[in-house]
Amino acid sequence: MTTRPPSSPDSGAGERLAIAPAPGEQPQAATSAGAAGKSKRAIAGRPQASGSLWWLSLLSVTGFLLFWYAIVRFEIISQALLASPEQVLTTFISKLTSRAPDGATLGANFITSLKLCLTGYISAVCVGVPLGLIMGWFRKVDEIVKPLFEMIRPIPPIAWIPLAILWLGIGLPAKAYIIWLSAFVPSVINSYAGIKLTEPVLISVSRTFGATNWETFLKVGVPSALPMVFTGLRLSLSSAWMTLVAAELLAGSEGLGYMIQMGRTLARPDVIIVGMLTIGCTGAAMGYLLEKLERKLAPWRRS
């Protein structure tokens, strides 16, 4: 899985596992596919593979911004529904210091959300990854845990929100619990799949050299599963981030999700868009950092 070219059937299947999660789990699998898409592999077959096209990109982004500006400026879409890029920028700058209209500055909202997301995410990963690895390696554990896991898996984390609120109120524990769930499922699944795809030859070799099952697990299984584990970590993170927005939207009194919700209540499209962009950028930045970390920790991943 680590050495074969990306389109060999085996790694294709592995990839598939990563990019086709069951209904319950978070979906930004696109992220993993996207990361793969960014690999430096030259696409020999693609036509017109010459010259740099950055000017086209620049042109299209400028065109997009101009278009956006124009439809608001000339009231093709009412200002009550859409803010122009310029207004968004102004709001962004003023929101850095001003508490209006939702009661906290952008920075404070951002910190609240980030803290909540990371709390849920890190605790989920600490439980989920070892669980997935152990489930994938030890048959008995698999048979006991998997039926329970399979029952929870297809239920989207968002569907837990009412129950969590009923049980834990609308404070931090309820949200942390939902985020925990949303990050837990993909990290288990990918660790599980990763260790299941360990090259049987490697296992046999290590056994031939007299390693115990536990040693083989630690020294062969886990390292070979690491790339998939990281895919899981990325999926979990984007899942956690998305669920966080939902949780704050539905039951929050602070945070970025609450901010955009307030933006809607007060009919302030500029605030909503600032919030959405902050959410998007933060999600992308966290994904990027995780990718960096992965290169450091699992450099043998194919790229």
Added chain:
Amino acid sequence: MAELTSRFRPKAHVLPIASLFLMVALWQLVVGTGNFGKALPSPMAVARQFWLMLFEPIGRTSLYGHIWASLVRVLSAFVVAIITGIPLGLLMGWNKKFEAMVKPIFEMFRPIPPIAWIPLAILWFGIDETPKIFICFIGAFVPVVMNAYTGIRFTEPMLLDAARMLGGNRRQLFTEVAIPSAMGAIFAGLQNGLSLSWMCVLAAEMVGAQEGIGYLILLGMDMSNPAMIITGMLLIGAIGAAIAVLLRYAEKRICPWKREISM
């Protein structure tokens, strides 16, 4: 692989079934202690609630009406996402100029979770069907585009070269080599898109709706009826799983050359 190393076990179903039973028994037991009061209903209470909901209308419509409402939203959004997303992804993956133009704009929108669009969607479209379909559409659109794009980009160069050597023109290369080879990735994208959009419909319905399965569990919360919430959650899970199975079946029919590894 781990299973190669363990013995063949004819009674492989014993442990899974035992563990499920144990869980239900434990659940019943925990409820029996009475520590949870009304917050956690017993499995029996959930089953009773489910039975009741099969015949009694909830809110405006029956259980089937709620399920239907959610399904219609998801499926109509999904169809639109397929019609727009797959061609967009394929074109982006095939044509460099198109990619240079569209990709940066797409990349700007991609990291924004579909749920973060809810406030804007409500502001734009009010609270009837349109915003919900819009949210589901965004949820399905991003993975569909991304996977079609990646699928095309990962076409084996050797296959393309071979086709070219055999005299295929660009259109043939695209339709007869690149698209079939991207089919697996496209289907993976559809799976993702559908499950994401199934999740989005819940969020959208929980923010403001009068029917739908997301509304159902929210109603359960408002009425402090955990049995109703749990029934709703199990239904959501079951429908989501059923949709995924159907799509996998469609994939097997449409591209039988794809190998499967199941979790």
